[in-house]
Each structure stands twice: as C-alpha cells, then as structure tokens.
Amino acid sequence: MSELSTISRHALTVLAGQLAVMAFGVTDTIVAGRYAQEALAALSIGSAVFVSVYVALMGVLQALLPVWAELRGAGAQAAMGASVRQSLYLCAVASVLGMALLLSPGPILSWTEVPPPLRAEVRTYLAILAFGLPPALLFRIYSTLNQGLGQPKLVTWLQVGSLALKLPLSIWFTFGGAGLAPQGAAGCAWATLVVNYGLLLVGWKMLRNHPMYAPLQLWRPLERPDRAQLARFLRLGLPAGLSILVEVTSFTLMALFIARQGALASAAHQIASNLAAVLYMVPLSLAIATSARVSYWRGAGNERRAGATALKGFWLATIMGCALAAILFVLRQAIAGLYSTSAEVVLLAASLLTWVAAYHVADALQTLCVFVLRSYRITLAPLVVYGVLLWGVGLLGGYRLAYHGWSASAPWRSPAAFWAAGAAALGMTALIFSALLLGVLSLQRRDAA
Helix, strand or coil, X not given: CCHHHHXXXXXXXXXXXXXXXXXXXXXXXXXXHHHCXXXXXXXXXXXXXXHHHHHHHHHHHHCCHHHHHHHHHCCCHHHHHHHHHHHHHHHXXXXXXXXXXXXXXXXXXXXXXXXXXXXXXXHHHHHHHHCCHHHHHHHHHHHHHHHHCCCCHHHHHHHHHHHHHHHHHHHXXXXXXXXXXCCCHHHHHHHHHHHHHHHHHHHHHXXXXXXXXXXXXXXXXXXXXXXXXXXXXXXXXHHHHHHHHHHHHHHHHHHHHHHHHCHHHHXXXXXXXXXXXXXXXXXXXXXXXXXXXXXXXXXXXXXXXXHHHHHHHHXXXXXXXXXXXXXXXXXXXXXXXXXXXXXXXXXXXXXXXXXHHHHHHHXXXXXXXXXXXXXXXXXXHHHHHHHHHHHHHHHHHHHHHHHCXXXXXXXXXXXXXXXXXXXXXXXXXXXXXXXXXXXXXXXXXXXXX
C-alpha cells in the first residue's frame, strides 16, 4: 500500500470519529437554538470557556502521539505500554487543573464582560462539564494510543456509536419531558457528561480484552512516577499544549468578547464558530495521520521516507482546505439556515461564513505543519508564532477593530471584525509554519544524503 493511501485511510478513519464528536457540538447548537436564542448565547459562551480549557489539556496528551508512534516503529512494545502508564500521572494533574478552572469561571466572565443575565446559566453549564473532564482526558489517552498504533478504527466506532446516545439525551435534557423539567443549555452539558463516562467505560473494557493491546503489557502494576520520562513528556507536551491553548483561545475568546454585542451577535457567531470547528476536523485528521506515519518512519530509522510522507500530507491538506472553503462560500446562506429559524441570525451568520472560508484555508495549512513539526520535536518556535500572531494580530486586532476602530475608521461593531482579523493572523501563521516545515525537511534530506 502506498504512503498516500495509508495516510488517507488513517485520516478518513480519524475524521469519521472526529466528526461524530463534532456532531455533539452541532447537535447542542441546533438544540439550544431551537429552544431559545438566550440558551444558544449561553451555550456559545460556556462552550468557548470549556473548549479553551479542554483542548489545551488535551493537547498535552495528544502531543504524546509522536513518542508512541516512534516506539512502535522501533518495535519497543513493552516500553510503549510503560510510557502509557506514566501518562496517567500527567492526565491526573491535567484533570485537577481543568476542573478547578471550570468550577471557578467568575474572573473570566467578568474580564470579558459577559452580560450578567447570561452568567448564571453559563456557570451551571461549566460546573456540569467540570465533572465530565477527567473521563474525557482519559479517553484522549486511549485515542492517542490507538493513533500511535496506527489502529484508530476502534476509537472511531466508539465515537460514532456515542452520537446515537448524545442526540436523544441532548433533546430530552434541554426540552424536558417524561417527568424531567427543561434544563436549557445545561441539558446539553448533562448529555455530554453521560456520554463521556460511557466512552471511558467501553474504552477501558477494550483495553482489558482486545488482543491488539496484549503485546504492550499495559496491565502491569503502575510504576512510581518516572521523573526523566515525565520531563520528556512535558518538554514535548507543555509547549504543544500551550500552543493549542493560544490557538484555541484566539478562537474561543472571540465568543466572550462578541457577547457584549448582544444575543444576536453571539448566536450568529456560535453558528460560524461551530462550522469552523467542524471543517477543522479534516486537516486535524490529516495532521494526526501524517504525524503518526512520519514518527513511525523516524522510529524505524528511515528519515528519507519520513520526509516524503510529510510532503504528501502537506499537499493533501492544501488541496482539501481549498476545496472545503470553496464549498462553504457557495452554500453559506443555505448552511446558516439549517441552524436557526431566526432570519436575523441566519443573515448575520451567512455573512460571517465568508470569513470562515478564508480562515479555513489558512487553518488547514498551519494545522498539518504544526503536527509534523512536533514529530521533529520542534515545539517552542510554533508557540512563539502563535502568541505573537494569533493573540497579538488576531484577537487583539479584532478587539481594536470592533470596539475602537483602526486608524481613522470607526469601530466595526460586528463579529466580522474578529473573523477578519483572525483570518489574517492565521494566514501569516500558515506561511511561517510552511516555510519552517519545508526548511526542516530540506535539512533532513541533506543530512540523509
């Protein structure tokens, strides 16, 4: 099988699972939007906070993919199992930190000036999800392990199957019925909590019983913390997690800053951000698959094949990013209409999707690059670039454009100000990361010659 076929098959499998997970958000957005505009606004703000916390912590664990893929390439299966056990210490610390943040969102909500009428519902939403964070992070370890093994199918089946549980639960908890009072946006959180624990339970049983995991010897007694190995995890995972934190907060904090423009702006932005997140699953899946293969070949000592694999993934992500952006641009009005019955919300959301299309092209390129750069243990430079461009140009630039104006221009009090600045910042990021990746691959080819 060709390397491109291997990447594509792995990416499609991961994508199916990721889209199922993203369908959680789509389901919640549609259900909350049908329940009430205020519920959709609260969901927009609450999900922005939760995603910022969860994805940053998840990024620390996801960054272990190159480590486990390299061990697989080197044939060190028992060492891979020991490494997975050590990652549980990292997961425990991440869970405690994440829960503390989600249970105390007051300073974030005050700093971003979220309207007081929405704060109570947002607090309830986040408090529920705080207790769903530990199983979500543990399941992320299971998912990353499967990706490192080049066998993401089991995770995908679990994620797709869980959607069949999530959809009816979100509707029931949100609208009430059968003796249950309507919960509003909090109902979506309760549904997520139930699904997260269900996924963890099934994943645990698979690890216990499936023969694929037997060579890893996972169920040996848990060793004491290995400081050297945990330090290696942190050197790779901490910059990666911080990078994802910067990337995601540059995206999610838009929802909190836009909230002061009112429920209409928040609702339209929620639709735009939800679609951007769904589209992101395509380059993310390609990046995971490409990174796993690059790391596998590096672990096997074949740097030339690792570089060739990275280039194939790069061009595939470029083509797919442009194609999906074009489809979104053409169908933006019809797609926005699927999310809401409010003509005002649909009109504003459709205008934002033009910027989302441009945003996605840049997002596809930079996502592939940053994942492959982690396979080459390059994590600090992307963190600096993210901080300067995504926070400095994207988020701060959008804030100034929306609330203070730019130069002699009046403030552009619309969510579009944030999307325009974000697309520009992400475009510059993609160019820098592309140049960095191509430079690294050129050096690797020269050293291998």
